Amino acid sequence: MLEPQRHARSFAPMPSPPLVSVSTPNYAASFHEFGRQDQEEDDTMLARYHGRIEIRGPLRFWGLQQARPEALQPVRQFFDGWSETHCGQKPPYILAFVNSMSGNLRVSQAIKKQLNTLLDHKFTPSGRGEVYLAGSVCELSEVSNNERHVRDVIRDTKRLMAVANITQLRFLVCGGDGTVTWVLHEIEACKDENRDLFKLREEEPAIGVVPAGTGNDLARSLGWGPKLRSVAALVGYVQWSLAADIVPLDQWQVTITFDQAALMAQNVSDLRGPPAFREKTNGSPTQHGKRVFEGYFQNYFSIGMDASVTHGVERARRSCLGKLCFLFGLGKVCYAAQAYRTGGFSCCAAPLSVQGDTLQYRSSASSAASTPWSELEVGGVRQLTLMNINSYGSGRVVLSREELSQTSPSDHLLELVTLSNACRFGCVMAGGTAEVLKRPAALKLTLERPEAVQMDGESWVLPAGCQLEVRWHRTVRMLRPPTCPMGSWSGRQVPGFWHPKEPPF
Helix, strand or coil: CCCCCCCCHHHCCCCCCCCCCCCCCCCCCCCCCCCCCCHHHHHHHHHHHCCCCCCCCCHHHHCCCCCCHHHHHHHHHHHHHHHHHCCCCCCCEEEEEECCCCCCHHHHHHHHHHHHHHCCCEECCCCCCCEECCEEEEEHHHHHCCCCHHHHHHHHHHHHHHHHCCCCEEEEEEECHHHHHHHHHHHHHHHHHCCCCCCCHHHCCEEEEEECCCCCHHHHHHCCCCCCCCHHHHHHHHHHHHHCEEEEEEEEEEEEEEEHHHHHHCCCCCCCCCCCEEEECCCCCCHHHEEEEEEEECCEEEEEHHHHHHHHHHHHCCCHHHHHHHHCCCHHHHHHHHHHHCCCCCCCCCCCCEHHHEEEEECCCCCCCCCCCEEEECCCCCEEEEECCCCECCCECCCCHHHHCCCCCCCCCCEEEEECCHHHHHHHHCCCCCCEEECCCEEEEEECCCCEEEECCEEEECCCCEEEEEEEEEEEEEEECCCCCCCCECCECCCCCCCCCCCCC
């Protein structure tokens, strides 16, 4: 008997059936390392953030075949279903994002070719004239030549939609969690530059995900599956993006403030943040002796053991031995080795350098003026994690069933989890659960020395002590695929996710 699914409320399956029967289809561096490494390594980090395809396993060898013509035909069923339920309104325009010039080029270029075949493909549905699946592909590698490329494509797409009398725009992002965050930022920047582009929040494009990153936690939580298993499966992902429900998701802002004197004490003179962070200058980058960086996340933000291990693994992957480990499917061995090297297994390692072992938090999402800061003593912990969704560390469900029933990824609250020692960390990574210490709406703390941090699976080492503040930023619109039968993953049933079955292509 299957174990009931565990999920946060707003990502739970809806009772209504889907319109179409769909076949279920870091690089890491520290703040002060980025910009001081060789150009090739800097380009690798940027490519990963800008849609680098991180595909391992069979897809690299025998999953590159394009979908057969007959496999494309079920897509046209959607037109009949959409026409019946939407009074003749045209289906959404699908804008897919892919970087075909990074990662495994054979895989990324095969993905782009399949998407180009699907989008703007002409069909002849029963009882009507010839129609086409409105859509196009945005090549993310062009960002290296024009940083405004994505915004320009979004603006031009809206013009094409107006001419074709199409009202809805949906995005399909091929990549990992960091790429989704970047596309969300580009939507926000596009709104700031073009006030008439998306006048209402309901007009903003909702985002679907093709899981082609490393951890793919957001894709797992929403129901897009743990990874893309074949290029031909993109037929199912396009169908899903058309028939998907729109669900809200909180986006959170992380502000890191460095004191200039502390940076000088650590001999850090040229500080540049990784791509996930942007420096807030306010006219001068060193105003009042401070350096302030801002970043955003949707999944989780963590300080401590897990970030140290992830940072060590990403550095090891650049070596010949590390590349061989992942090539032959021995990634877990690399993680275990890095856990040992970074002190993850040591019971005598120093706890986090949280000033006074105390942090400040707000328990309400109300405005700052009406909600005071409260203090919370966390003690000598070795890991502090703020979670927004039900998937952590490549698919682990950290919260218990009871706690998950009380949470939502759009309630303007985070789940604060702390781990005091290596045994608790090992238990969580092995599939155990952790207790929620508090559900803050905002949080701030001070670190007295450099610490490892990770945000949505991307890890860095802070070069010096700093002040950290996390607060709610906005609610974004994501796509959740229509309800499908629960499949298996890694040979066992995993609660909390809607895993696609392998498409029959």
